[in-house]
Amino acid sequence: MTDTALPLRDGIGAILSEALGEDVTVDEPGRLTGGASRQVWAAQARTADGTVLPVVLRRDPPGHGDAARMRAEAACLRAAAAVGVPVPAVLASADDAPGIDAPFLLMERVDGESIPRKLQRDPEFDRVRAGLAEDMGFVLGQIHRSAVEELTMLDDRDPLDALEDTYLGLDDPRPAVEIGLRWLREHRPPRRPTALVHGDFRLGNVLVDGTGIRGVLDWELAHLGDPIEDLGWLCVRAWRFGAQPPVAGVGTREHLLDGYERASGVRPTDAELHWWETFGTLRWLVLSRFQAHRHLSGAEHSLELAAIGRRVCESEYDLLLILDLLDEAVAPPEPACTAPTVHDRPSLGEIVALVAETLSDEVAPALDAARARERYLLRICVNLLGIAGRELDSGSDGPVTDLLAAVGCTSEAELAQRIREGSLSYTDSAVRRCVGTAVLTRLVVANPRHAVTSR
Known part of the structure; x- marks a missing residue:
């Protein structure tokens, strides 16, 4: 003890x-x-x-x-x-x-900035930002040259098998996950020689100053595997943090590969990088659900972990987007009018909105820099209140129930199982319409700003 x-x-x-x-x-x-x-x-x-x-x-x-x-x-x-x-x-x-x-x-402690939005936008990083995607590729090339003989304690399982095992262990069947698993199995590229894979290389886990990258942090997901996994992970839409450029919101895939080739002598094909970007998107989907499960199962009480549960639909959307499977989706209906009630105003939705606005506009600015943790948790609370308010306004689940019935299913879990066993194909337009519409219905409540029309 x-x-x-x-x-x-x-x-x-x-x-x-x-x-x-x-x-x-x-x-x-x-x-x-x-x-x-x-x-x-x-x-x-x-x-x-x-x-x-x-x-x-x-x-x-x-x-x-x-x-x-x-x-x-x-x-x-x-x-x-x-x-x-x-x-x-x-x-x-x-x-x-x-x-x-x-x-x-x-x-x-290494000096440098890690906050993605600062690295993407602040003028002090203008000079290094232009070459940051290439620099990140170069550092990944260095990482993949690390000697692995002394790293036998690291996991070296097939990453797709491991991801599927994690997903199945959650007992939460999801059609989007089943689609992703099936597509990845059908299109897998040849494996590269085994290397040290960082596992979470992205903005937020690198320190940058006016001279470039100063430190690579957070190695807890490191493992042995195909090195191109790290490159695909860096291109996952979640790690652009709302910015448009496809590599961490700061550069192009070509810049990333230029830096990687300069350090490693290897240049993956576009198809190879796309496969690993798709894998990374599915991986974040499953890991998000896994993290939320830690709270929802009672294993670890955490506001942060609970909030992640409402972000799973962002990765579902990103997965369908990268696989070009959103074209059949039906837009969710407009919010329903408030039903008559015996209660006085403000209504429940108005109360949620007012509390969120007060916390965001008045309470948060009053917390000084020394209370960064409290400000961070307060932002999570405000986001959750926003989700609650939008869900209150959203009314029914729209056409999802009817679309499930059209493919002979009573629930998304049943649809997931039928995609898994092969009795329904994700290429079928009715299946695509149902899956895409269900994901969009969740997304407009959880984070409507996440939806885009192109990858």
Whole structure:
């Protein structure tokens, strides 16, 4: 048992003192935003001679640790550093420690910006933004040159099999997922030689300053596999964060491949990249549902994980979009008029909208920068209230029930099963119309701004 009474600050100090061989004091750590899977804390350490050492602690949520996964992450950082990949230096890593109370990884803090919208829009990044897609391709080429002989602890299963296993374990049949799995099985390209795959290389997980990429972060999904998986993942529409350019919202696929070829000597074909982009889109769909399941199953109470559940339809839409399967979809009906009620106004929908507006326009601006975590959670609450208000206004599920009946099904779960067994084909126009309409009906409630007309 660890000494749970030891403050996190003192736990970090003890670890650093042992790692550096000298006494170290640590200021009170501050939790960084994000971290739905892992907690991320930043702190300032000071040695006896006054040297300041900024550090970052990544740890599993106490009580929900995966020690083997954290050990693998540390090994990946060291392997990548050995071939010149810009990564934070690992200071210490262990399965547990007093005050930490979970598997952890302690690293030097690297200066740089990771917030996608700042990297996509702020003037200070104008110069590096023009070459960022190519730079990201180059760094991926470096990663894929890492020696894998010492990384045998990493998962090397077939990624499509692993993804299907995760999906089936959720017991949540979805027609869009079945379509994606079937298409991927039918169009799979030859596999490239095994390499270290980062698994989550995108804006948000790289640090950038005025000179370029300073650090590659968040290696918890690293594994051994086909290196082009990382390239396809970077092109997934979710990681454009609303911007238009297809690679992370900052560049073209050609720029990405130029950088990758320069570092690796390999240039994937357009068809190969498209397959892995499709795989990445399906992967994010399933992982989103998996993360939501952690909350919905009662395993881990989390506002962030719960909110992800309402974003699954974004990836369903993106998957149908990349496979050109939305042409038969029927637009959802306009919101129904409010039904007569015995209750006074404001109505339930008006109350939800008013609370969301007040939190967004008055409460959030009053929280100073030191309360970044609270501001982050408040934004999630506002988004969820918006979803609730739109669902209240949406009324019925529109034509979905009739479209299901037209293909001989009573539910989307039944439709998913029939696509899986092959008794219904996703190329059939009636099936496409039903699946696309159901996804659009969810999307106009969850995030109507996500819908577009082209990929």
